[in-house]
Amino acid sequence: MSLEKSIKYYKENQKFLAEKHHGEFVVIKDKSICGFYADISLAFSEACKEMQPGTFLIRQCIGSEEEQPIFTFSRVA
DSSP states (O other), rough: OOOHHHHHHHHHHHHHHHHHHTTTTEETTTTTEEEEESSHHHHHHHHHSOTTTTTTTTEOOOGGOOOOOOOOOOOOO
């Protein structure tokens, strides 16, 4: 449930984040920004020091027009 809050918070603040921290990775938990990092690996490792994986959101600070769709595939036998 808290991940939904984090996603909503990011979307509501995406324009501001993209303007102020373009290209950086932001860690969000609920409606709080926990930090900005140069790369996603560092963002994840630092976030895991304080929080459990799956309880926080990591997003790159880019404008909505720059977002690329993400496709995932799985092989189910």
